Amino acid sequence: MSRSYETNLSRALSTFELVAACPGEQRKILVLLNPKSGPGRGRETFQKRIHPILSEAERPYEVHITKCPNYAREFVRTRDIYQWSGLLMVGGDGIVFEVVNGLFQRPDWEKALKELPLGVIPCGSGNGLAKSIAYAKQEPYDYNPLLVSALSVVKFKKAQMDLVRVETRSQILFSFLSVGWGLLADIDIESERLRAIGGQRFTVWTIARLIGLRTYKGKVSYLPCDKLPSVDSLGNGKTYNEYAKETQISHSRSCGDDLDRYSRISESKSFHDALDGDPAILDGSFDSYDDNEIISENITLETEAERRQRLDSFYSATSAKSTYFSTGSISSYHSIEDPNNGDVDPENNSEVMYGPSSRLPALTSEVPNSWTQIEGEFIMVHAAYQSHLGQDYFFAPRAKLADGIIWLMIVKAGITRANLLQFLLGLSNGTHVTRSGVDMIPVKAFRIEPEGTNGYITVDGEKVDYGPLQAEIFPSLASVMSP
């Protein structure tokens, strides 16, 4: 992590040469950009910092700006995604979560996950995945997160990543980062009101919650890992296919079977509302937005379908127009879905989740005897499968992208405030795991059963129903763009 910026830049430049010398993949990368991520500077950041790099490296892309929550999810669920070579999210972990779950709403989820690597340009307030990918590849992320992440897109190597299937009373979800109950989940959700201050919101709210500490009653059960791989071999997890063969994992279509015992999942209206909206918006104009000066200009250009010659300069700050025409191949912008483009099936049931079948008992049944059960009062229970839950949250120091392990952290009530403070301070460098009163257990699956109705449970930082939840890991199910 101590490599210099110069070294990094020279590597970046040699990467460009490498890519230019080996044209390889000609399909565009799909860029889904959330203009509301973090402090809301995603468009500007992409234009000024990422576009020049992709352009210089001759990586063609096509940008679609998300218009509302669930836009990205519906987009990947309904479009012919194989016209693109990969899915790049510009935003935080929330937009990645949408895309991952949108892919699992497709009957061809397995092909989609296999063929399309996921990438992320960190513009959110958390950015746990971007940091975890960089950490796994020993890239100096903290010095220049955007450059490191852009290099992953330029290099376009595929690294496998575990996913976790999460089941609540009303939903099936696929998670790439974490499940939380208690202190950290509370901080994640309650600090939303401070979104404008970016990543600092977590620090501010952590202090607030430490003062007003809460405890939660309930039961936590888990299936421990049989044996923990040695530190050296942790990165060499089995592929999903090997794992599936061994454990006879089958494809599942989840909706209407187990979940029908619970409430129905409501379809998001907002996406359809957007599509049904003002025709002026449908034709790609951004007039309804206050903050789209940067992109609107380029949409006009894109609809002209011009082809322009390669730019001579790396980046001309005075020419916002020219920066959007990349080398030889065109990079383009779209505000919303073009109804004539793609294979959207309006009859498709958006409530259906596909994916590998669960190997766990029903959420309403007892857990098997081989599981460990703990009943009592907790400060927090938090499961993570990536090293970082945010740029400054080195939560699971031994986690690898694809090791087939869920790291389950349990902090029971009774921990002293001094220890809890040390725990929270240690989150930034990973020393929190050594605190007394803190258990970090490698598991394959777990179940959380909270008592009462007040509290938050999060999956990848997103709030889900407060109630029983169980989760299991599927090794190497997805792939990410890596440097």
Ligand SMILES: Nc1ncnc2c1ncn2[C@@H]1O[C@H](COP(=O)(O)OP(=O)(O)OP(=O)(O)O)[C@@H](O)[C@H]1O
């Ligand atoms: N145009 C939009 N307007 C409002 N919300 C949006 C829009 N596009 C996407 N969203 C929602 O914004 C949420 C947060 O996005 P994202 O994760 O990109 O940023 P963040 O929350 O700041 O970062 P992090 O998740 O890392 O904390 C997503 O869950 C998504 O549903």
